[in-house]
Amino acid sequence: MYEKLTAPAKGSKITVAEGRLVVPDDPIIPFIEGDGTGPDIWRASQRVFDAAIEKAFGGKKKVVWFEVYAGEKSLKVYGENVWLPDDTLTAIKEYIVAIKGPLTTPVGGGIRSLNVTLRQVLDLYACVRPVRWFEGVPAPVKDPGKLNVVIFRENTEDVYSGIEWKSGSAEAARLIEFVKGMGKNIRHDSGVGIKPISKYGSERIVRKAIQYAIDRGLTMVTIVHKGNIMKFTEGAFREWGYELAAREFSDKVVSEKDLWDKFEGKLPAGKILLNDRIADAMFQQLLLRPDEYQVIVTPNLNGDYLSDACAAQVGGLGLAPGGNISDAYAVFEATHGTAPKYADKDVINPGSVILSGVMMFEYLGWDPVAKLIVKGLEGAIGKKRVTYDLERQMPGATKLKTSEFATEIIANM
Structure with missing residues (x-):
């Protein structure tokens, strides 16, 4: 079934019945670690998720995490120019719900954007972005x-459908000529796109x-x-x-x-x-x-x-979650970029992925887990024990590493 992935030996699949998710007590959830700061963020986030699940359900429920690949890590596993392997798409289709860190957009030819490609291939037609303020955040x-x-x-x-042609290309020239035949003039040196x-x-x-x-x-x-x-x-x-x-x-x-x-x-x-x-x-x-x-x-x-x-x-994208959802499939994600200059330094704010996890647990119907994570995050911010991006704007705050911030969130659940 997979070229390079091995599905977890334990855990159960989420299924869909009569248009609704059927979530077992041990769902297998694929995750994409992400590029740049992604590994630091994911390690912190997974610890928070697992701690909240344990506290909410006392061992009666757990997530079985299943790493799948996209972005730069995929190149190491699958080879040159394989930014989004079929294995990853197959796994998300099989297990219904996934979560991901930030991904690099390849420069040059090939895939225009890994995020856009995921949305289009899986028909994740709803990008859902809750935006709220956490007390104490500058x-x-x-x-x-x-x-x-x-x-x-x-x-x-809309314009994200990717139907566009470069200025001077034969395709652009043909489209400009076609539109001219319909009584509309476009400058000959234009790049052109379609907005369906x-x-x-x-x-x-x-x-x-x-x-x-x-x-x-x-x-x-x-x-x-x-x-x-x-x-x-x-x-x-x-x-x-x-x-x-x-x-x-x-x-x-x-x-x-x-x-x-x-x-x-x-x-x-x-x-x-x-x-x-x-x-x-x-x-x-x-x-x-x-x-x-x-x-x-x-x-x-x-x-x-x-x-x-x-x-x-x-307060910015550091605490901004996002989810891309179809009528069944859902991929929850960080909304910020990869920030490669901070990679492996254990300094970045993991809040976007953590709050995307909150959205994911709400989607699964595991509301007690979601509420504990929010409580923990509010507690850490309220005590001004935060990562550098918040600390530098909060008088009297204590600067924590990414991993330490996760520990503080867990302590405040």
Whole structure:
């Protein structure tokens, strides 16, 4: 089945039945250590995960970790230019849920981005990015605690679909000529790309965002788009979102128009408000009125910008988790880069992978584990015992190594 991997002798597979995960007490979970600082981060994170599982379940449940390869480590195992081996994709498909550290993007030809390739091959259409502030973390805004949002970013379409051609190429010239025949002029020396946004892709990401709000008792979902300019792509994303909500969630969702036309601006109890905002205005809204938003759903590029901008408001990507999710498969990941100059120095903040683990355990239905990890992280930050990136901004803080920070999180569970 595998070329170079050996599946764990112990542990059980996560399965899917009637659209829901069936999680055994000893799930096998593939992990990709990551490049650069990835090994330091993973060692710390796994210790935190295992300690939280033990404390939550007293030995009745455990994760069987299964290392699979991508990025630079894959080259050592599989050979030159094998950045993402079939073994890894096969393992994630077999075991359903995986977690990964940061990966290098290869320079030059071949795979455009390992992260993008994983998302497209596994059809991980929802990039889910929760953004919240942890008390005590230095932040550039006056009241970072007002921001607590979950961003659902469509992961497979828009400009990230990778349909583009270089300036001067034969393909670019053909496309420019074709568009000219449709009455539109593009400068001859342009690089050109295609921005596909489908009804199918739009509806399923909006569906997932609304269902998330329902499952967690939230009261607002906001569609973010640039439909005032890109009317037939991002404008269509907005329209398809509203149509989907009216068709499938009419008993749960109230549009902003109906809120005022039918309910005098007062949201009925138990309902979710579905509204929309233009992307550039939304950046202002999240700075000036962040506590008015809960769940955000958006096409790919908008979501990329918004998620990192929101993370900056609450202290940066060091504590920003992410998950890439389909209707079953899920890969949780660090949202920051590999920071190779800090590799093997045991100094980097492992918070992004640790909090991505929180998302993973919530996805598995192991909420007690997720809550213990958050408690431990809050405790470590509250005592100002943190890694260098936070310590240098926190008066009176104690600087810890990556491994020591993990120990401190465990001690505060």
